[in-house]
Amino acid sequence: MPGRAREGGGSERDDRVFASDRAAFEWAYSKTSLTGAESATFLLPRLIGLRRTMGMVFLNPRLTPQEALAWGLINGIFPFETFDQEVEAVAQRLSRGPTRAWAITKALINEALGIDRLDSHMAKEVRHSRGDRRDAGLRGGPVGVLREAGTPVPRRVRPCARRA
Numbered sequence: 001m002p003g004r005a006r007e008g009g010g011s012e013r014d015d016r017v018f019a020s021d022r023a024a025f026e027w028a029y030s031k032t033s034l035t036g037a038e039s040a041t042f043l044l045p046r047l048i049g050l051r052r053t054m055g056m057v058f059l060n061p062r063l064t065p066q067e068a069l070a071w072g073l074i075n076g077i078f079p080f081e082t083f084d085q086e087v088e089a090v091a092q093r094l095s096r097g098p099t100r101a102w103a104i105t106k107a108l109i110n111e112a113l114g115i116d117r118l119d120s121h122m123a124k125e126v127r128h129s130r131g132d133r134r135d136a137g138l139r140g141g142p143v144g145v146l147r148e149a150g151t152p153v154p155r156r157v158r159p160c161a162r163r164a
Contacts, residue, residue: 015106016094017073018087020080025063025073027056035125042121046113048072 019025029035045053048071055061065077078086110116 016075016090018076018078018083018090019065019068019074020083021065021077022080023065023068025065025068027060030057030060039118039122039125041125042118 027040029040035041044056048056052071063071063073065074068074069077076090
C-alpha cells in the first residue's frame with residue numbers, strides 16, 4: 001500500500017494521528033482469523049463508537065483517508081509528497097504549547113475513559129490473540145494462516161527479527 005500514517009505507538013492510543021492522502025485503513029485481524037490486539041478492541045469503540053467498530057470487525061471495509069478522518073480514526077490528512085514535513089511542522093507547533101497543562105488534561109481524559117483498565121484488557125487480548133486452535137486456519141500456526149488465505153508459503157520460512 002503506497003500510503004503513510006504516523007503516530008507515536010498504536011494509533012488508537014495516540015493524541016494526534018495523521019495519514020497521507022494515499023493511506024487506507026482496515027481491520028486486518030479478520031484476514032488472519034485472529035482477534036484484535038494491541039489495545040484495538042479496547043480503544044477503537046471509544047474512538048469511533050460501538051456500531052462502527054462492529055462494522056469494521058465483521059464487514060472489514062477498506063476506508064479512505066477521508067473516511068478515516070470523518071470517523072475520528074485520524075486527525076488530519078497530508079499529501080504523500082510532503083507528509084513528513086507536514087507532520088514535523090505540527091510536532092514543532094505542539095512542542096511550543098502548554099505541555100504540562102496538556103499532560104494533566106490528557107491524564108484526566110484518560111481516567112474518564114477508563115484507560116486505567118487498559119492493561120487488564122490488553123492481557124485478555126493477548127490470551128485471545130493466540131488463536132482458537134480449533135479454527136482450521138490456526139491449527140498450523142502462522143503458516144496455517146497463510147495457507148488458509150491461499151498465500152504461497154516458502155519451503156523454509158525465516159524467523160522475524162526480534163525487538164530488543
